[in-house]
Amino acid sequence: xxxxxxxxxxxxxxxxxxxxxxxxxxxxxxxxxxxxxxxxxxxxxxxxxxxxxxxxxxxxxxxxxxxxxxxxxxxxxxxxxxxxxxxxxxxxxxxxxxxxxxxxxxxxxxxxxxxxxxxxxxxxxxxxxxxxxxxxxxxxxxxxxxxxxxxxxxxxxxxxxxxxxxxxxxxxxxxxxxxxxxxxxxxxxxxxxxxxxxxxxxxxxxxxxxxxxxxxxxxxxxxxxxxxxxxxxxxxxxxxxxxxxxxxxxxxxxxxxxxxxxxxxxxxxxxxxxxxxxxxxxxxxxxxxxxxxxxxxx
Amino acid sequence: xxxxxxxxxxxxxxxxxxxxxxxxxxxxxxxxxxxxxxxxxxxxxxxxxxxxxxxxxxxxxxxxxxxxxxxxxxxxxxxxxxxxxxxxxxxxxxxxxxxxxxxxxxxxxxxxxxxxxxxxxxxxxxxxxxxxxxxxxxxxxxxxxxxxxxxxxxxxxxxxxxxxxxxxxxxxxxxxxxxxxxxxxxxxxxxxxxxxxxxxxxxxxxxxxxxxxxxxxxxxxxxxxxxxxxxxxxxxxxxxxxxxxxxxxxxxxxxxxxxxxxxxxxxxxxxxxxxxxxxxxxxxxxxxxxxxxxxxxxxxxxxxxxxxxxx
Numbered sequence: 001x002x003x004x005x006x007x008x009x010x011x012x013x014x015x016x017x018x019x020x021x022x023x024x025x026x027x028x029x030x031x032x033x034x035x036x037x038x039x040x041x042x043x044x045x046x047x048x049x050x051x052x053x054x055x056x057x058x059x060x061x062x063x064x065x066x067x068x069x070x071x072x073x074x075x076x077x078x079x080x081x082x083x084x085x086x087x088x089x090x091x092x093x094x095x096x097x098x099x100x101x102x103x104x105x106x107x108x109x110x111x112x113x114x115x116x117x118x119x120x121x122x123x124x125x126x127x128x129x130x131x132x133x134x135x136x137x138x139x140x141x142x143x144x145x146x147x148x149x150x151x152x153x154x155x156x157x158x159x160x161x162x163x164x165x166x167x168x169x170x171x172x173x174x175x176x177x178x179x180x181x182x183x184x185x186x187x188x189x190x191x192x193x194x195x196x197x198x199x200x201x202x203x204x205x206x207x208x209x210x211x212x213x214x215x216x217x218x219x220x221x222x223x224x225x226x227x228x229x230x231x232x233x234x235x236x237x238x239x240x241x242x243x244x245x246x247x248x249x250x251x252x253x254x255x256x257x258x259x260x261x262x263x264x265x266x267x268x269x270x271x272x273x274x275x276x277x278x279x280x281x282x283x284x285x286x287x288x289x290x291x292x293x294x295x296x297x298x
Numbered sequence: 299x300x301x302x303x304x305x306x307x308x309x310x311x312x313x314x315x316x317x318x319x320x321x322x323x324x325x326x327x328x329x330x331x332x333x334x335x336x337x338x339x340x341x342x343x344x345x346x347x348x349x350x351x352x353x354x355x356x357x358x359x360x361x362x363x364x365x366x367x368x369x370x371x372x373x374x375x376x377x378x379x380x381x382x383x384x385x386x387x388x389x390x391x392x393x394x395x396x397x398x399x400x401x402x403x404x405x406x407x408x409x410x411x412x413x414x415x416x417x418x419x420x421x422x423x424x425x426x427x428x429x430x431x432x433x434x435x436x437x438x439x440x441x442x443x444x445x446x447x448x449x450x451x452x453x454x455x456x457x458x459x460x461x462x463x464x465x466x467x468x469x470x471x472x473x474x475x476x477x478x479x480x481x482x483x484x485x486x487x488x489x490x491x492x493x494x495x496x497x498x499x500x501x502x503x504x505x506x507x508x509x510x511x512x513x514x515x516x517x518x519x520x521x522x523x524x525x526x527x528x529x530x531x532x533x534x535x536x537x538x539x540x541x542x543x544x545x546x547x548x549x550x551x552x553x554x555x556x557x558x559x560x561x562x563x564x565x566x567x568x569x570x571x572x573x574x575x576x577x578x579x580x581x582x583x584x585x586x587x588x589x590x591x592x593x594x595x596x597x598x599x600x601x602x603x604x605x606x607x608x609x
Contacts, residue, residue, distance in 0.1 A: 008498040009491055010414075033405050037416050040402060043483070044419050047434035048426075067437065067448060111326050118322035126330060128602045133337040135594045137544040139566050139583040141336065143576055144343035148336075167336045170329050199321055228427035230547040235567075247429045247547075254433050255554065262437055269430035280425035284418055287425065291488060292495060 006289035048273075055079070055267040067262070078267040082253070086271055089249035093227060094275070096158050096245070100165035101222035104173045105215050111170070112177020112214070113207055117189055118199050127178070134171035142235045149236065158243060160236040165226045173218050176293040180214040181207065213286070220283055221290035224276050246272045341587065347580035355574035367581040377582070379557075380565040383474050387561060388542040390478035391485075395538055398482060399489025404519075406490070407497040417494075421487035428484070432551025435480040439466035439552070473558040481548055485541065489534050496530035497523065536597050543589045562586050 022030060054067055058075035114120075115127045145164065149155040154163060184207065192202050230247040237243035244252065250272045254265040280287055348367055351359045371377045402420050406413050423431065438449040443463045447455045451463040466476040500523060508518045546563035553559045555568055562582055570579035 006495075009417075009494045030410075033410060036401070037405050037410070037412075040398075040405075041416060041419055044423065044487070047431055047438065047480075047483070048422070050434050050437065051430075068452070107329060111329050114322035114326045118325075120320050120323045123322065123326075124602060124606065126326070128598050129338075130329070130333055131598055131601075132591075132594065133333055135540050135590055136337060136341070137563065137583065137586040137590060139544075139546075139563055139579075140344050140587040141340035142583070143347055143570065143580055144340040145336070148340075167332055170332060174329070224425055228425075228429075230427065230429050230550070247427050250427075251429050251551070254429075254551075262433075265433045266437075269433040273426045273430045276425045276427070277422070280418075280422055284421070288421065288491060291421075291424065292491060 006285065006292050009288060009292070010285060051266045051270045051273075054263060055270045057263055059261075059263050078263045079271070082264055082268045082271060085253060086246070086249055086268060089244045090246050090272070090275075092158060092243075093245040096162050097165075097223055097226045100162045100169070100226055101219050103162075103166050104169040104222045105218040107166070107170060108173025108177045108218050109208075109211055109214065110203075111174040112179075112181050113203050115174065115178045116181035117184070117186070117207075127174070130171045130174055132171075133168065134175070138168065138231055138235075146236065156240070156243070161226070161229075161232060161245065164232045164236060165222065165229070168232075169222050169225075172221065172290075172293075176218050176221065176290055177211075177214050179293050180211070180217070184210060216283065217286045217290045217293070220279055220286050223279060224287065227276050344580045344583055344587075347576055348584045350577050352576045353578060355576070363577065367577050368585075370578065371581055371585070376560070376565060377562075380560045380562050381585075383559065384543070384545075384561040386474040387478055387481070387545065388539070390475050391481045391542050391545075392535065392538045394478055394482040395485045395489055396534060398486040399534070400493055402486060402490035403493035403497060407494060417487075417490070420490055423484040423486075424488055427551075428480075428547035429551040431480065431484065432548070435483075436552050439476055439479070441465040441468045467553055467559055468556075470558060477549060477552065477559050480552065481542075481545065484548070485538065489538070492530055492534055492537075493527070496527045500526045532597070536593060539593055540590050543586055 050067060053070045055078060056074045056076060057071045058077035059081070111130075115123055146155075149160045149163070154160055188206060189202055192206060193199075197205070227246060230251070233245050233248045234251075237245070237248065239248065241252075250268055253268045349363055349365070351361045351363045351366075353359075353367075402416075406416060410416075440447075440449040440451065441464075442448055443451050443455075447463060450466070454462045464472060464476075467473050469476065504522055504526075505518055508522050513521070544563055545561055546567070549559050549561060549564055550567075555564060560568075562585060566579050566582040566586070569575050569582060
């Protein structure tokens with residue numbers, strides 16, 4: 001079993017080999033591959049392209065028949081009013097997402113360490129039963145969770161979302177850290193044990209300093225999924241405007257009745273997507289790693 | 299470091315003397331309790347709701363109703379409609395995403411100049427919320443045709459395929475097939491990444507050996523590479539399947555609670571929020587859960603077994 005599934009993807013094959021003279025058929029296939037790749041590129045990029053070009057045409061400048069055509073001059077007129085509506089929910093989202101991601105990462109790291117390096121009798125069964133929590137439809141826990149929030153006194157506060165993302169993030173965060181720690185050689189831990197180090201000391205002194213990439217992966221994963229989450233947000237906040245977050249505020253702008261204001265809607269959608277897109281652009285490798293960890297292998 | 303496998307045994311046994319085997323247990327205990335309550339306990343609670351008479355927000359009648367709510371669903375045309383929508387969506391979404399993700403992986407798998415660029419472009423949809431992308435897709439799949447055509451219909455019009463113009467997600471028959479398009483678009487990159495990881499986990503020697511033996515490229519894929527990828531195929535099917543059963547934001551972001559694109563998750567939400575019928579909402583949630591569990595639980599047991607075997 002390979003230790004790191006993500007580097008398998010990102011470490012491209014050595015293509016220098018292919019540089020030797022291609023025969024006719026080889027050249028044909030290379031051209032064919034590029035044409036196919038370019039076609040898929042156009043399809044993949046189309047929705048975000050539309051969003052970007054229509055966000056700089058101003059509020060009234062968007063004509064549907066010309067929506068594929070880039071603007072002749074940049075007009076950020078739609079950005080100001082949209083940002084006014086989105087600023088508060090986005091700031092609120094940022095604060096709650098940071099809280100839940102950091103706590104999730106800490107819990108995931110401790111759990112992952114135990115399941116990878118400090119197994120106890122039955123730990124595999126317990127780990128597997130955690131994983132089930134990753135697949136469940138949240139609809140199946142939503143009604144009791146709403147009641148629990150009321151009972152616990154956090155109903156009507158943003159902590160309903162902090163709490164939900166921490167709890168239901170436990171499976172994936174544990175899994176990512178467990179896979180990550182399995183890549184650390186056992187010899188390292190055995191050697192420390194022989195020297196009389198306790199497991200808690202080993203975790204603090206050996207494992208934690210090696211965990212930074214694992215933390216980055218989990219933080220990015222939790223950040224992206226909590227930022228983009230709509231289900232918990234709409235269920236647990238009950239659509240209350242004083243608890244609106246990025247996605248629910250966006251849905252309020254673009255939802256039924258406002259569907260014709262494409263300039264505004266595209267701008268709002270783009271603004272809400274910017275934070276996760278930035279993370280993806282600069283830390284895409286780690287995002288990919290989190291994504292692949294969710295596939296249970298590695 | 300010089301110690302090789304024969305010497306492993308004594309270390310294994312010495313471990314027991316140094317460390318209590320239950321030490322780790324106490325560190326995961328808080329999470330075990332949390333999972334027990336918030337996953338398993340709350341599922342049980344939902345099941346209890348689904349078997350109760352709590353059919354309105356006002357009367358707190360939690361008495362036992364048997365399977366009444368479930369049999370009621372079968373007679374509810376709205377539910378059967380949502381269910382058949384979900385089946386249609388799942389079929390098209392799973393097959394479409396599998397094929398397009400596999401094509402992306404096949405195109406990139408051998409390594410090509412610019413691979414990193416293409417890979418990141420194919421994968422970016424995973425980083426954006428369905429609610430945000432819904433805006434673009436709603437416009438792309440606008441039903442206006444002919445003179446007024448926009449979005450995809452406009453493209454079809456311009457390239458001379460105006461016969462293919464259609465109502466997309468608002469059409470009566472094809473709504474779910476159209477709705478699968480944004481879903482395929484969103485998830486293909488993920489499937490590509492899984493397949494790329496699969497392809498690159500296969501040792502190059504296998505391919506080389508077959509080539510030396512004179513096997514054609516097609517045969518190499520058909521008889522050597524694809525059989526090696528069967529665990530990847532299984533993973534992909536499970537991931538796509540459970541995402542499809544739960545699909546909510548993607549459809550809500552494009553057509554809201556619209557009737558033609560209603561699936562179980564949307565209907566459940568409507569039943570809870572608009573009709574305040576807790577028992578019925580819980581019953582729908584249980585149906586979604588069972589659909590997922592029958593696939594995921596055997597899979598988890600299988601993964602667990604292979605892990606034990608690899609230990």
